[in-house]
Amino acid sequence: MTARRSWVLALLIAVAAGALMGLAGSDESAGQSPVSLPDSAESARAADLMADFPGGDQAPAILVITRTDDAVLSPDDLAAAEAARVRVTGDGQAAPLMVSDDGKAALAIAPLSTGLSGFALDDAITTLRQSASADLPPDLRSEVTGGPAFGADIANAFAGANITLLAVTASVVALLLILTYRSPVLWLVPLLVIGLADRLGAVVGGKVTTLAGLTSDGSTAGITSVLVFGAGTNYALLLISRYREELHRNTDHRAALRTAVRTAGPAIVASNATVVLALLTLLFAASPSTRSLGLQAASGLVVAAVFSLFVLPPLLAVCGVKLFWPFIPRHGGPDLADAGVWHRIATAVARRPVQVLVASLAALAILACGLFGLHIGLSQTEQFRVKAESVTGFETLADHFPSGLTDPTSVVGATDRAAAIQQAIQDTSGVVSVTPAGTSPAGLTKWSVVLEAAPATDEAFDTVAALRDSVHSADPDALVGGSDAQALDARSAAQHDRALIIPAILAVVLAVLFLLLRAVIAPVLLIAVTVLSALAALGLGGWISVHVFGFPGLDNSTPLFAFLFLVALGVDYTIFLVTRAREESHEFGTRAGIVRAVSATGAVITSAGIVLAAVFCVLGVLPLIVLTQLGIIVGLGILLDTFLVRTVVIPALFTLIGPRVWWPAQVEPARSHADTV
Missing domain, CATH: 3.30.70 (Alpha-Beta Plaits)
Structure with missing residues (x-):
């Protein structure tokens, strides 16, 4: 990827990407609404x-x-x-x-x-x-x-969403890259590569999703774009940071870039594989939109990794060190792993690991307490961050007409059992009235049922559940549908998805860490800390959503998506840090190695975390509460990972445990004094 003619490969990939986007044509997915109701749900049937x-x-x-x-x-x-x-x-x-x-x-x-x-x-x-x-x-x-x-x-709400998200995201990434690199030209190269990857990722993701028999929608397209930009920028930051570091040791910029690709490449591949595999666990979800997001986002992130490893390095090789102007790295510069503000922070943590660890874990636990009493589930009228006419009109109806009259619940059952079904409906507590509403050639009768409870409330859900029990006793094949039933089934599907997929995500991430680190203790500790950090972000973000922004609660899909992104993307930074710590530990020992790893990666992880948090916050430009909540929670969680977990908690843990953290592997220092800090 760094040879003199490697630019030919990059050019071929870019041309092929352009041709593929041209052949694919326009994508209509942005105009589709999310589908949260499984086909197997009773209300869907x-x-x-x-x-x-x-x-x-x-x-x-x-x-x-x-x-x-x-x-x-x-x-x-x-x-x-x-x-x-x-x-x-x-x-x-x-x-x-x-x-x-x-x-x-x-x-x-x-x-x-x-x-x-x-x-x-x-x-x-x-x-x-x-x-x-x-x-x-x-x-x-x-x-x-x-x-x-x-x-x-x-x-x-998704009209023009692709253009808006792309423009705002690209602007945010460009600004932060300029601040990170302090160069008027360097930021253009990664932004160009990531922008092309994002457009190709949208096309590839959309086509793969369609071939799998799934349907994309505006929310999946927007989240995928944010993920590709965020992860792609992280990969670029990691590679260029290691490239800059190697330029201090090697006068040949191609040799320095070759070393950077060789050392940073495995971490990029591992972090990408972690997120992709975690996203693919969403294919087990009951909700169609959740399955679509998993496949489309996974496809987009594979494209981001390919561009980061096969297009970005040749461009960097062609441009040379002048790309860093005016702060061009010089041979023989300071060793980033043994100096600077991050070295001082890591050294301070290593000197008092117990106090630092106890205080940090206590802070995360306190933040996680925000989950207690947090309401999960938004009604149809609570989906919008700004008042839509459908919402204000519904509120007007509720003020002047009886609850349930304008949107009755429906019951469908066998005509030959119509009398028993109607009696069962009438006997159900919470039912105001029941009216036969027609028959079908298939021998079915439909009833229109008005409920006493306000639509989409817990009382309405209780009535629907009781109604199903009643009509099923009269006709086991009878079905209860309508808006309240659909909302209840969507909530049940979300609960099913959280119970099934969250353990699957943890299993996937843990398996990747086992394979990458070839250790037992370190992966378990890292996943435990990452989960605590994710819970803290959910608690803090949920509290802010309700008590600062005034949202009525979290959307049904928010906890699952937020947990997925926080764990998978949080492990990204863990992989960046721990692979470097393992590398340094071979020479300096575990305790000194983790200090040097924090020193060397602190700047790039901080920059990457700020970029990714800002990119997720861009979701707030869309007027749907679920996307705003996702941006708040994931953004806060990434900042917690960046400034607390990677900088403080993990170094303190590795310092306390020492070389045993790599068990059963043996990571012995080359010098007897290497493990002193």
Whole structure:
């Protein structure tokens, strides 16, 4: 990768990448909404059966009209509302206008095709909203809500997301690279390589996901881009840092770069393999969006590693040391492993490891306590960081119409057991009313069930669970669906995924550390510390999300995604540090080796951590709470890893345990005094 003609390989990879992106065409995934409901869920199976009923191929969007002064609607207001209903439905024979008991709100149902999704659904809802507001008197307010409107507003949240995320992420990375390298030109090379890797990673990830029978969406595309930029920048920082260090020892810049690739390459491959394998554990998830994220992000990170190892080094070799101007490394400069601020910090930690370790672990444990009492699960109306019309319209409906009336729960069961099923529904606590809503040619009957509890609340979930128990006793094959049932099933799927995948992530990371370090004690300690750090970040980030930003709780998917990124990416820095510590320990012993490792890698790990934390915070530019929470928690966790775990906790542990940390391998110092600090 550093020979004089190695640039030819880099050029071929770049040309092939451009051709592949051109052949792949545009990616429509950014216009798709996340799908958190498994196909096997009862509510999903109920939704599939709805297509067999009259009108089953349509979903109701709800138009609600109120006065801006919240007064009672006058006859003229009702006439204007009726005109708006006709404009929206396009059919004067559609369901009539419904007026609330307090006379302050009117609603109309506008059926939309269930086949609409993503930006196509957003366009349809936008047209409805424009039609409703056209010619409406200024003292009347129209809002379109309902299931299709929520889907449209979520899709609209990702409108231009790829461009926005790419622009903001690239700007953040460029700024931090300039500050890190203090060079007007050096930052351009890694940014160019990572930017190309990001675009190719999006194409490759999208195609691989499609071939696997999965569907990408706007959130998976955005998170993948952030991961590729963040991890790719980390790989570049590690390689260039080692290259700069070797230039102090070698006058031939190609020889120095060759040594850097040989020594940093295994750490890059190991860290990339760790994150990729951890992401692939998401394929075991029940949630379709979670499976898509795992495969798409894993594909993108493989591309990032390939570009970091096969495109970046040839470019560095061609440009030479002038790329570092004005701070060009000189032969015979200071040994970074034996001087500087990080050496002083590591030495201080090694002198008082017990006190430092106890204080650090106590701090992490206190932060983790923020998890106690933290609510997990956001309702449909709580998904947006800014108020969407679907949310405000839903709140208006809730103020003027009975709970559950505008979005009833559905029950589907065998027609020959209809009487028993209806009686079971009526006998269920929390059910206000039940109305037969049609039959299908397949011998099924559908009921519309109004619940007493407010939608998407714990009380509504309890009622749905009780309703399922009741109707299953009358017909074991009966299905309960609707929005509340879907929310309950999505929550159950998220709980299943956390219980299954979090242990799988830990097993994968632990296996990689065993293979990399060929030791037993060190990997177990490292994974334990990383888990504690991740829990501390979840506790702190969750507390900030609720008590500082005012979010009602964590989204169902936030704990799993945050834990995955915190553990997998946190181990990145562990690998960078510990592989260097093992290298130094062969000559200087474990205690001195860990000090030298912190000294040598402190600057690059700090820079990489700040870059990655900032890149994750970029997710906050999108108006969905789940992505903002992910940015907060992962950003804070990476900073904890960077400034506390890698700098303080791990050095203190290695100092206390000494050479036994590498057991069963023998890492003996070459000099008898090497293990003194």
